[in-house]
Amino acid sequence: MTTGKPVALWAVPCSISTAFERVFVERGDFKVFHEPFSASYYYSTERRSNRYANKESKDEYNHESILAEIIEPREKRVFLRTWPTTQRAS
Numbered sequence: 001m002t003t004g005k006p007v008a009l010w011a012v013p014c015s016i017s018t019a020f021e022r023v024f025v026e027r028g029d030f031k032v033f034h035e036p037f038s039a040s041y042y043y044s045t046e047r048r049s050n051r052y053a054n055k056e057s058k059d060e061y062n063h064e065s066i067l068a069e070i071i072e073p074r075e076k077r078v079f080l081r082t083w084p085t086t087q088r089a090s
Contacts, residue, residue, distance in 0.1 A: 006070055006078035017081055024079040033080040036066050 007024070011017035024030045042052045044061035059065065070078055 001073045001075065004077045006080055009079075009081045010084050011081060013083065021079070021081040029076055030079045031074055031076040033070060033078065033082075035082050036070060036080055037063065037082050040066055 007030070009017055009020060011020075021032065021034065025032050039061040040046065040063045041048050042061075043055060043057060044063065045057045045059055046062055047057055070080060
């Protein structure tokens with residue numbers, strides 16, 4: 001099990017961040033999360049966007065649930081790429 005901290009990239013859309021993310025995918029020694037907090041932003045009970053307001057909100061998409069999945073112990077280190085707008089304010 002790895003105890004290394006996740007490697008995180010917060011990037012704005014259209015900034016070539018997907019190409020950077022792809023490097024971690026191809027390495028094979030990282031578990032990659034692609035925009036993991038977007039589920040919380042759009043579908044959680046604490047959603048910050050009304051874009052998919054017609055979809056039922058779910059606790060499993062709440063920020064804490066997603067963060068717990070990212071930091072759980074695993075064989076590979078974690079890389080995540082996400083947008084600053086999907087983050088919850090402290």
